[in-house]
Amino acid sequence: MKQTHITSALLILLFAFLATSCKKDDPEPTLGDQVAGDYTMTKIGLSGLFLELPYNDPTDGTQTSGKIKVTKITDDSASATLTLSEKDKTGKVTNQTSSLGTATLQKATTGEIEIYVGTNKAGTYKEGEVTILGYSQDLGNVTFVGKKN
Secondary structure: OHHHHHHHHHHHHHHHHHHHOOOOOOOOOOHHHHHOEEEEEEEEEEOOEEEEOOEEOOOOOOEEEEEEEEEEEEOOEEEEEEEEEEEOOOOOEEEEEEEEEEEEEEEOOOOOEEEEEOOEEEEEEEOOEEEEEEEEOOOEEEEEEEEEO
């Protein structure tokens, strides 16, 4: 009878040890690490109307595409560079690169990462897709959407 109690006690201790020694989840990468990377632009929006990229212009044969490069600055900040490329029908490529500056990153309750310049929301990141909001005096509101490579 004493042997049964000892065996039962050892089994309980073994199960308790196994339950507490399970591997813990790895910590989530920093916001800067999550957002950093190279993106291929999939859409460009002007005042709410979106154009799928790459876009082939039927009138002159040019193809428009783009890239976004996001670089981690700190755990909660990043900078971005946007490159729009135009290839004419002869194959000549013209690139226009713009620095988008440094932004602060915050985790939203929805799980997405919000991008801020000062107190203005300048974009979002969720599941490998970045959306950058901007304004052009010539074009009005401009939105760039990119998928992480």
